[in-house]
Amino acid sequence: MRILTYVQVPLLALFSVALWSQEAPAEREGGHTNSNKFKQLYEEFSTPNRFRTASGAPGVDYYQQQVDYVMDLELDDKNTKLYGEETITYTNNSPDVLTYLWVQLDQNIRKKDAPALEKNGSGFQPLARASTFVKNYMDEPFDGGFNIESVTSANGQALPYRINQTMMRIDLPSPILPGGQYHFSIKWWYNVNNHVTNRARSGYEYFPEDGNRAYVIAQFFPRMAVYNDVEGWQNYQFWGNGEFALNFGNYEVNLTVPADHIVEATGQLQNPKEILSREEFKRYKKAQNTFDSPVIIVTQDEAEAKEAVFSDKKKTWRYVAKNVRDFAFASSRKFIWDMMAVQVGPRKVMAVSLYPKEGNPLWEEYSTRAVAQSLDTYSKYTFNYPYPKAVSVHAKNQGMEYPMICWNYGRPNEDGTYSDRTKFGMISVIIHEVGHNYFPMIVNSDERQWGWMDEGLDTFMQYLTEQQFGVNYPEAIAPLEAFPSRRGAPSKIVPYMSGDQSFISPIMSNPENVFQLGPNAYGKPATALNILRETIMGKELFDYAFKTYAQRWIFKHPTPEDFFRTMEDASAVDLDWFWRGWFYSTDYVDIGVGSVKKYYVSPKPGKEVDELLEQYNMTPEDLPENMIYMVAEDSESFEPSMAASSAIDNSQSLRNYIEENNAEIDRTNTEPPKYFYEIEFEKPGGLVMPLIVEYSYADGSTERVTYPVQVWRKNDASVRKVLATNKELVGVTIDPDEETADIDTSNNSWPKEEQASDFDKFKAKIKG
Amino acid sequence: MNLQTMFKKIGLLFIMLLTMGFTLHDVYISSMKMELIPTSGELQLTLQVFTDDLELVLQSQSGEEIQLNPDRQATNSLIAAYLKSVLKFSAAKTPISLEYLGKEYHDDLTLIYMQAKLADEMSELELTHQLFLSELPTQQNLVHFKSDSYRKSFLFDARMQKSPIRIRP
Ligand SMILES: [Zn+2]
Numbered sequence: 001m002r003i004l005t006y007v008q009v010p011l012l013a014l015f016s017v018a019l020w021s022q023e024a025p026a027e028r029e030g031g032h033t034n035s036n037k038f039k040q041l042y043e044e045f046s047t048p049n050r051f052r053t054a055s056g057a058p059g060v061d062y063y064q065q066q067v068d069y070v071m072d073l074e075l076d077d078k079n080t081k082l083y084g085e086e087t088i089t090y091t092n093n094s095p096d097v098l099t100y101l102w103v104q105l106d107q108n109i110r111k112k113d114a115p116a117l118e119k120n121g122s123g124f125q126p127l128a129r130a131s132t133f134v135k136n137y138m139d140e141p142f143d144g145g146f147n148i149e150s151v152t153s154a155n156g157q158a159l160p161y162r163i164n165q166t167m168m169r170i171d172l173p174s175p176i177l178p179g180g181q182y183h184f185s186i187k188w189w190y191n192v193n194n195h196v197t198n199r200a201r202s203g204y205e206y207f208p209e210d211g212n213r214a215y216v217i218a219q220f221f222p223r224m225a226v227y228n229d230v231e232g233w234q235n236y237q238f239w240g241n242g243e244f245a246l247n248f249g250n251y252e253v254n255l256t257v258p259a260d261h262i263v264e265a266t267g268q269l270q271n272p273k274e275i276l277s278r279e280e281f282k283r284y285k286k287a288q289n290t291f292d293s294p295v296i297i298v299t300q301d302e303a304e305a306k307e308a309v310f311s312d313k314k315k316t317w318r319y320v321a322k323n324v325r326d327f328a329f330a331s332s333r334k335f336i337w338d339m340m341a342v343q344v345g346p347r348k349v350m351a352v353s354l355y356p357k358e359g360n361p362l363w364e365e366y367s368t369r370a371v372a373q374s375l376d377t378y379s380k381y382t383f384n385y386p387y388p389k390a391v392s393v394h395a396k397n398q399g400m401e402y403p404m405i406c407w408n409y410g411r412p413n414e415d416g417t418y419s420d421r422t423k424f425g426m427i428s429v430i431i432h433e434v435g436h437n438y439f440p441m442i443v444n445s446d447e448r449q450w451g452w453m454d455e456g457l458d459t460f461m462q463y464l465t466e467q468q469f470g471v472n473y474p475e476a477i478a479p480l481e482a483f484p485s486r487r488g489a490p491s492k493i494v495p496y497m498s499g500d501q502s503f504i505s506p507i508m509s510n511p512e513n514v515f516q517l518g519p520n521a522y523g524k525p526a527t528a529l530n531i532l533r534e535t536i537m538g539k540e541l542f543d544y545a546f547k548t549y550a551q552r553w554i555f556k557h558p559t560p561e562d563f564f565r566t567m568e569d570a571s572a573v574d575l576d577w578f579w580r581g582w583f584y585s586t587d588y589v590d591i592g593v594g595s596v597k598k599y600y601v602s603p604k605p606g607k608e609v610d611e612l613l614e615q616y617n618m619t620p621e622d623l624p625e626n627m628i629y630m631v632a633e634d635s636e637s638f639e640p641s642m643a644a645s646s647a648i649d650n651s652q653s654l655r656n657y658i659e660e661n662n663a664e665i666d667r668t669n670t671e672p673p674k675y676f677y678e679i680e681f682e683k684p685g686g687l688v689m690p691l692i693v694e695y696s697y698a699d700g701s702t703e704r705v706t707y708p709v710q711v712w713r714k715n716d717a718s719v720r721k722v723l724a725t726n727k728e729l730v731g732v733t734i735d736p737d738e739e740t741a742d743i744d745t746s747n748n749s750w751p752k753e754e755q756a757s758d759f760d761k762f763k764a765k766i767k768g
Numbered sequence: 769m770n771l772q773t774m775f776k777k778i779g780l781l782f783i784m785l786l787t788m789g790f791t792l793h794d795v796y797i798s799s800m801k802m803e804l805i806p807t808s809g810e811l812q813l814t815l816q817v818f819t820d821d822l823e824l825v826l827q828s829q830s831g832e833e834i835q836l837n838p839d840r841q842a843t844n845s846l847i848a849a850y851l852k853s854v855l856k857f858s859a860a861k862t863p864i865s866l867e868y869l870g871k872e873y874h875d876d877l878t879l880i881y882m883q884a885k886l887a888d889e890m891s892e893l894e895l896t897h898q899l900f901l902s903e904l905p906t907q908q909n910l911v912h913f914k915s916d917s918y919r920k921s922f923l924f925d926a927r928m929q930k931s932p933i934r935i936r937p
Contacts, residue, residue: 419835499910500921759881
């Protein structure tokens, strides 16, 4: 059967080549540049060098700066102020001489006159809520931003500095040479904002019933900007959307808070015995070796008892963190505290949760377990979690990530009941934020430039972890059979990718400049990676390459190209077309079935062959020997007898050929196909994708064929394929499992199925 | 809309999108599919919103604790009344009445189905779209219009609350 298939393919090729050449020469066209969807990415990618190689790995001269911090902090709960004094040790590992340093002052985005407040256009509404009106036109704006008290060198000399919005340049008395080190100190304070009313990443939540606050504090200290081989000094200000670019370093932090507060922070707590009550310390020790369920260190009753008493005393919590890119902490007397040990490869890691009673009963049930699941799944696909703990802190309505600690939403109703939506949202966000430890806390991409490098990769991993959580905790998702992941499945990105092009940006855009950051930086890249893994590369090749990327860039600073290159380098799959389409453009997938034509072997040349011959002044006798003639069912030359008898009966040439080559043809395989089809596939969408086709036959059987994406190389709009078979074809379906995010499935089948619209389905449903 | 009641309700939700991280759902956005069936003159509307946005707004509008998906109380009439106040169609200055059909939940989204009957000769509508604007000032409302192969999209927000929509090319 295969052999005969090959016999007739060249014949059809002859047809199409002949038909092609017969077209009258058009008017001479101008030239063009390469706009092929498979064009290599040499123009988009930077040239590989000794810092970053063509393979996507760090090069022999790869370097990164080291920044170590020693900080004394004090949280003034009564006046909602935070005070700090920090000593920075900056190590210049670059080959360059540095004459100044840039420090990031992210809190300055809350200054009264911050340009970020005016970054969007504004307009009048004919109708406004009084609270909005007062806020916009009558309220004093919040008096935020850093108050820098001093910037001094190691010997106490004041250093000249210049603040430009959210960045501060420090002019050095003498340059820092390659390999050199510089120590200096900054003293500062600022007013802490309410993160609930201001929708901020950092601040406090105020609880009017008991007058308490729960603090989640981050990007709160002057942090060194990144200097590297691709940006020089980072110079993109903090405007709010683009998050952070940060250096690795070691931290020693002494954090003074009211004595009745419970604290969690980046790093290993150094003085638990001194800081905790005897009972708390006993539980804390016990938790270190409890692997099956969380141990409660501070119970809800104990936390509630403290709510009415506001201690005037202070305590200092001491933390040490190695090789982290940032430091954050949470503090409140309202906090309930639980933790459990998790085995991650050879290492024991503490999964920890911190929440006010307002989070219960949901938080004690699921938070620490979701943390543990994240550590397990992410480690499997990347590297073993290298830090001693991962903490999930309940903040009312935000999710945000820092090394070893993150804030997560998911609050039950006041009576303690909660919907599935709240529960799944909470588990999802915990998985997502804990997952950010891998991207970008450890695989330290530049969030200020590229939101997708951490959000997209993290959302992709979040999907795998959520699905695994559903497998491990079936009772948590019952009666559902799988965790209801909001992002990751191809169909979920269709509404975005099929939307109005004027509100869509390529993934390769700065996060400040996109219309819909959620789908742009989270959903679409996550879906793209999912499709790469499931449909294009296969799990084995993908997982190996993805892990290679994570391990190559662990504790380093990758760029987008480092990711793209590694995925290709480690898999031997050329993906330039995929990155070009999915990451550099706003093209979408839409592939459909055009026409299906049926052909028969005919005893004599059909009308089409005659016409062709006539055009070249040839007769059938001029053709080479042993030609086989095919006639389409809709051709004038078609006769029902052709369909009634077999290809062998219809063609003397075929009989001759089989006779002559008898010895070479395995007789058992020479049953000739009864049916010949030419199927035309159309591609209205700009993205090229493998052509996944299911053929259905009259006997009820189906056959799945995947044509490689390369079928679109030479014709981006349509491609034809021949199917020779013994069974009558009754149906063709493209992408039957909906794995390509095809935005219009109404053209995905032949014969065309009239699908009722979702609207009509809903109407029918409510009528019935 | 009763202004008195509206102004009385003190919302918890003044939202400055200064920050991102991973907020409830990253952006405040709705989208509405709007299809004109030329043969019947039926205008089919499918409005897609985030369920937590809708919940928040209904709470603020009614001053009651509202829970959606699963609904704790009957919410259809509340939603229908709210939509009537923020989604207004007219043709030649004459209001066109919208029929609320119902809603469905899909994960964290609510799909709301509505329809209207349009006269044959109509070629242009005017849509005033103020969904969630008084509670969520950064709300963006997308509208995708379709009739046979003719398609057009619109973005409504605080600055752009009203727009003509050509329904026949
Ligand atoms: Zn994130």
